[in-house]
Amino acid sequence: MGELIKISNLSKSFGDIKVLHSLDMQVESGEVVAIIGASGSGKSTLVRCIAGLEPVSGGEILLDGVPVVNTASTNGKVGMVFQNFNLFPHYTVGQNISMPLRTILKMKKELAAQKAKDLLNKVHILDKFEQYPNSLSGGQKQRLAIARALAMEPEIIIFDEPTSSLDPELAHEVFETIKDLAKEGQTMLIVTHQINAVRRFASRIVFLNKGKIEAQGTPDYIFNQIDNHDLKQFLRQVNFEDI
Amino acid sequence: MRNLDFWVIAPYFNLFPEAVAITLKVGIGGFILAIILSIIAGSLRTRKLCKAVHFLLAAYVEFFRGTPLLVQLFIVYYGLPSFGIKIGPMTASIVTMGLNSGAYLSEVVRAAILSVDRGQYEASAMLGYNSLQTTMHIILPQALRIAVPSFMNGFSSMIKETSLISVLPVVELTKLGNQIYAKTYHPFEIYITMAIIYFVMTYSVTFFAKCLERRLSIWVN
Ligand SMILES: Nc1ncnc2c1ncn2[C@@H]1O[C@H](COP(=O)(O)OP(=O)(O)O)[C@@H](O)[C@H]1O
Ligand SMILES: [Mg+2]
Numbered sequence: 001m002g003e004l005i006k007i008s009n010l011s012k013s014f015g016d017i018k019v020l021h022s023l024d025m026q027v028e029s030g031e032v033v034a035i036i037g038a039s040g041s042g043k044s045t046l047v048r049c050i051a052g053l054e055p056v057s058g059g060e061i062l063l064d065g066v067p068v069v070n071t072a073s074t075n076g077k078v079g080m081v082f083q084n085f086n087l088f089p090h091y092t093v094g095q096n097i098s099m100p101l102r103t104i105l106k107m108k109k110e111l112a113a114q115k116a117k118d119l120l121n122k123v124h125i126l127d128k129f130e131q132y133p134n135s136l137s138g139g140q141k142q143r144l145a146i147a148r149a150l151a152m153e154p155e156i157i158i159f160d161e162p163t164s165s166l167d168p169e170l171a172h173e174v175f176e177t178i179k180d181l182a183k184e185g186q187t188m189l190i191v192t193h194q195i196n197a198v199r200r201f202a203s204r205i206v207f208l209n210k211g212k213i214e215a216q217g218t219p220d221y222i223f224n225q226i227d228n229h230d231l232k233q234f235l236r237q238v239n240f241e242d243i
Numbered sequence: 244m245r246n247l248d249f250w251v252i253a254p255y256f257n258l259f260p261e262a263v264a265i266t267l268k269v270g271i272g273g274f275i276l277a278i279i280l281s282i283i284a285g286s287l288r289t290r291k292l293c294k295a296v297h298f299l300l301a302a303y304v305e306f307f308r309g310t311p312l313l314v315q316l317f318i319v320y321y322g323l324p325s326f327g328i329k330i331g332p333m334t335a336s337i338v339t340m341g342l343n344s345g346a347y348l349s350e351v352v353r354a355a356i357l358s359v360d361r362g363q364y365e366a367s368a369m370l371g372y373n374s375l376q377t378t379m380h381i382i383l384p385q386a387l388r389i390a391v392p393s394f395m396n397g398f399s400s401m402i403k404e405t406s407l408i409s410v411l412p413v414v415e416l417t418k419l420g421n422q423i424y425a426k427t428y429h430p431f432e433i434y435i436t437m438a439i440i441y442f443v444m445t446y447s448v449t450f451f452a453k454c455l456e457r458r459l460s461i462w463v464n
Binding site: 051052053071072074075076078079080082084086087088089090091099100103104132133134148149152 | 360362363365366368369370371372373376380381384385388461462463
């Protein structure tokens with residue numbers, strides 16, 4: 001499988017504050033990469049740069065060989081699922097999926113509605129088709145956001161702490177959906193603190209520490225083999241919070 | 244104290260529909276123009292554009308907010324003809340009221356657009372919306388939903404302010420009142436009647452606004 005994302009020597013600063021320090025990273029298509037790290041370590045900044053939402057300060061991000069400079073340059077290849085959902089409140093659940101298809105891809109109304117139904121069925125909220133997002137639970141909102149991202153058939157979906165604002169049971173629903181996608185071979189990049197949830201299906205875990213990749217490898221390597229002081233301390237801390 | 248006698252107005256009732264129609268025509272026409280202008284000016288002011296455009300938009304808003312409507316009316320109706328632009332009193336009224344209210348409402352639209360969450364822009368961009376599509380399909384519908392109560396207040400004010408156009412050669416409600424007064428000398432009865440008619444119109448707008456807000460509130464966050 002080919003290299004979908006190639007990041008070389010990436011740096012990012014906000015004013016005088018250096019957030020990412022000459023970072024190198026690759027994502028192959030079909031991989032599910034989890035990004036973990038303490039709050040403020042630069043996880044959001046990294047994925048937002050990959051998405052084109054933040055301009056980079058140095059280095060380069062290639063998506064399918066094309067440099068990412070803004071959201072337009074990702075050309076619909078990157079989908080994003082946000083912590084606070086960012087659903088469109090003025091559209092019904094069905095329209096949240098069908099309207100982007102109609103507006104951007106000029107898809108026919110019936111076709112777009114059918115695609116919306118298929119995707120809502122896939123994330124188990126087809127019965128909410130006619131309702132507005134404000135009537136959904138947090139978990140349902142996030143599953144709708146995932147379905148909306150899937151509709152554009154992106155090559156990679158980025159999740160930035162998709163379950164951080166959810167209760168544990170609702171977070172579980174969302175991770176079940178993400179796990180289903182992993183089984184289908186969807187390439188994903190998942191920033192999360194719920195490492196116990198992602199270790200079951202992540203192909204690789206990247207530990208970000210103070211804007212640098214401190215360690216990376218298979219879940220087994222990260223959890224059982226590697227001996228890294230900062231990582232061990234971080235894992236202890238999150239495991240404690242997870243309970 | 245003199246006895247009230249509303250019957251003195253009766254002979255002039257046949258003149259009312261025409262006057263009400265003119266009042267409504269100017270009120271509704273001006274309001275529609277104000278909506279269009281305010282959406283265009285309000286949206287443009289939230290965007291990164293060249294300085295000249297921003298200066299012109301700011302000048303428009305500040306001029307119409309900082310000078311009396313009556314003076315604006317005179318400028319448009321009496322002043323423009325000296326530049327070879329001749330317009331009738333009705334058109335002058337609609338244009339002036341539209342420009343005036345549009346200036347106020349553009350600030351409402353601008354504030355409403357700025358109050359839409361940044362996440363909406365990011366979600367749109369990630370799905371592939373371009374900037375114009377984001378504004379038209381995602382941001383404006385939400386901003387206008389926020390602006391509806393202010394728009395309806397603006398409409399209500401506009402109907403009341405149409406009484407100012409009685410200074411132009413147009414027989415709208417207030418002018419009709421003046422004319423009947425000149426013939427009957429019963430000011431109280433006449434102007435109370437006019438006030439009631441204005442009230443019925445503005446109250447209808449308020450009532451309609453409440454219904455509209457209730458309908459729109461189903462998708463509010
Ligand atoms: N838009 C911004 N402006 C200034 N500083 C920022 C901005 N976004 C993030 N930062 C800073 O960058 C650092 C990393 O933030 P972030 O990438 O959000 O970390 P994480 O997602 O790992 O918690 C933090 O110190 C944060 O304060
Ligand atoms: Mg973050």
